[in-house]
Amino acid sequence: MKLLATIFYSIIFLSSLFSYYFFRKEKRLHKTRAKLPPGSMGWPCIGETLQMYTQDPNVFFASKQKRYGDIFKTQILGYPCVMLASPEAARFVLVSQAHLFKPTYPKSKEKLIGPSALFFHTGDYHARMRKLVQSSFSPEVTRKLIPEIEKIALSSLESWANGQVINTFHEMKKFAFEVGVLSIFGQLNKTYTNKLKENYSILEKGYNCFPTKLPGTAYHRSLMARRRLNQILSEIMNERKEKKLVTNNLLRHMLNFKDEKGNTLSDEQIADNIIGVLFAAQDTTASVLTWILKYLSDDPKLLDMVKGEQKAICESEYGENRSLTWSMTRKMPLTYRVILESLRKASVISFTFREAVVDIEYEGYLIPKGWKVMPLFRNIHHNPEFFAEPENFDPFRFENPPKPNTYIPFGNGIHACPGNELAKLEMLVLLHHMLTKFRWELVGPSDLVQYSPFPVPEQGLRARFIKEPTANKCYF
Numbered sequence: 001m002k003l004l005a006t007i008f009y010s011i012i013f014l015s016s017l018f019s020y021y022f023f024r025k026e027k028r029l030h031k032t033r034a035k036l037p038p039g040s041m042g043w044p045c046i047g048e049t050l051q052m053y054t055q056d057p058n059v060f061f062a063s064k065q066k067r068y069g070d071i072f073k074t075q076i077l078g079y080p081c082v083m084l085a086s087p088e089a090a091r092f093v094l095v096s097q098a099h100l101f102k103p104t105y106p107k108s109k110e111k112l113i114g115p116s117a118l119f120f121h122t123g124d125y126h127a128r129m130r131k132l133v134q135s136s137f138s139p140e141v142t143r144k145l146i147p148e149i150e151k152i153a154l155s156s157l158e159s160w161a162n163g164q165v166i167n168t169f170h171e172m173k174k175f176a177f178e179v180g181v182l183s184i185f186g187q188l189n190k191t192y193t194n195k196l197k198e199n200y201s202i203l204e205k206g207y208n209c210f211p212t213k214l215p216g217t218a219y220h221r222s223l224m225a226r227r228r229l230n231q232i233l234s235e236i237m238n239e240r241k242e243k244k245l246v247t248n249n250l251l252r253h254m255l256n257f258k259d260e261k262g263n264t265l266s267d268e269q270i271a272d273n274i275i276g277v278l279f280a281a282q283d284t285t286a287s288v289l290t291w292i293l294k295y296l297s298d299d300p301k302l303l304d305m306v307k308g309e310q311k312a313i314c315e316s317e318y319g320e321n322r323s324l325t326w327s328m329t330r331k332m333p334l335t336y337r338v339i340l341e342s343l344r345k346a347s348v349i350s351f352t353f354r355e356a357v358v359d360i361e362y363e364g365y366l367i368p369k370g371w372k373v374m375p376l377f378r379n380i381h382h383n384p385e386f387f388a389e390p391e392n393f394d395p396f397r398f399e400n401p402p403k404p405n406t407y408i409p410f411g412n413g414i415h416a417c418p419g420n421e422l423a424k425l426e427m428l429v430l431l432h433h434m435l436t437k438f439r440w441e442l443v444g445p446s447d448l449v450q451y452s453p454f455p456v457p458e459q460g461l462r463a464r465f466i467k468e469p470t471a472n473k474c475y476f
């Protein structure tokens with residue numbers, strides 16, 4: 001009897017102990033699981049969309065970070081979002097736990113670019129396309145493009161120096177588009193280039209418009225232009241398939257692609273990726289170049305120093321044919337730091353979007369499945385803990401490398417920008433010729449920021465370019 005009682009009380013004791021631990025753990029998990037990040041979800045449905053789009057988005061994000069800390073929730077365009085403003089959190093989403101988050105874009109935008117463009121994808125297809133794109137924009141490939149990029153840069157600069165006031169951002173877009181076309185197709189005849197340019201510019205006008213298929217609307221015109229772009233790209237592909245030239249550009253790599261089972265890429269997949277790369281390459285590079293001009297104009301002493309560096313290259317490095325080489329582009333430390341600092345200060349891609357594919361716990365907070373997650377690049381780049389006096393334009397800060405994961409203008413992880421070397425190279429080439437052969441003056445105000453949707457100085461930075469009388473000394 002005594003034994004039975006002992007067993008009975010032992011069972012009761014052990015099960016109470018077990019339940020205590022079990023429920024404590026559950027409670028702990030439940031407690032942490034249930035805890036959403038701080039923040040406000042705003043009005044029903046629209047959330048805080050109006051606040052974000054009517055204020056300067058940077059002020060919106062910065063004031064939220066000040067109030068709630070590095071992780072906060074909000075609701076934008078009807079989607080619940082978690083915003084992350086610390087380097088560790090950005091790394092968690094983009095690198096270490098990237099498999100728990102997928103890229104996410106509205107369907108209407110996917111339709112315009114083309115659903116097979118690599119940045120909409122994850123997994124095997126993304127990895128394959130990325131390998132192709134990365135190999136087409138590697139430094140070994142892009143360095144061979146320098147003479148052609150120089151021609152584009154010089155003819156752009158000549159066209160600006162005609163006495164007229166230019167919209168710098170618009171002109172930089174034309175430059176970046178032509179370099180994009182060169183890197184995708186290699187040499188492409190003028191008729192095709194012009195047709196691509198004309199239709200792409202219609203396409204991009206509808207990108208941020210209300211997505212309705214009603215004829216006459218900007219979005220509908222974009223869809224029509226996208227169809228025409230498919231036809232033009234098909235013609236180019238057919239010609240290239242016949243010629244079977246051995247060239248080292250993205251189109252050739254995509255046409256030659258075969259996976260381990262012998263599958264090739266369809267014309268649609270190739271076209272979507274070409275439009276995707278043009279889309280990723282144009283406004284980004286153009287807006288950074290526009291900011292560089294603005295920051296240099298605001299600091300005449302720095303401008304003189306950068307000009308000095310570039311003129312020294314003309315005087316000591318130019319060979320017989322008076323053109324730039326890859327090794328010369330590696331001897332521009334100050335100009336390079338001006339580019340790095342402009343990428344930081346302007347942070348033209350202020351944030352990116354992902355979507356949680358499962359419920360995720362981070363730093364004790366729950367990120368529910370299906371919620372959008374936004375690593376805030378700009379907040380990280382403007383945090384005084386990582387960049388002293390972040391509102392100052394100071395290229396010399398890059399004499400010392402930034403702390404790990406605090407400098408991510410080209411993103412991080414499996415979707416990080418494969419075009420970053422090309423972008424920096426084309427900026428160096430344009431700046432070299434601009435600083436050695438031309439001067440410019442800004443026309444009208446330039447202190448306000450306009451969102452298009454990339455941030456650029458107001459009216460695209462109006463400027464007048466003048467060719468220096470000494471230009472020919474540094475000329476071809």
Ligand code: HEM
Nearest residue numbers: 119280281284285288349352409410411415417418419423
């Ligand atoms: C200064 C200019 C540029 C900036 C600031 C920039 C920035 C970025 C960033 C932040 C991402 C990652 C987005 C994310 O994680 O969601 C990205 C992706 C990408 N960029 Fe760039 N980019 C620039 C120029 C270019 C150029 C010149 C090209 C091509 C020639 C290019 C092609 C791409 C592509 C294809 C992706 C998608 C990669 C993927 O999803 O795997 N970018 N870019």
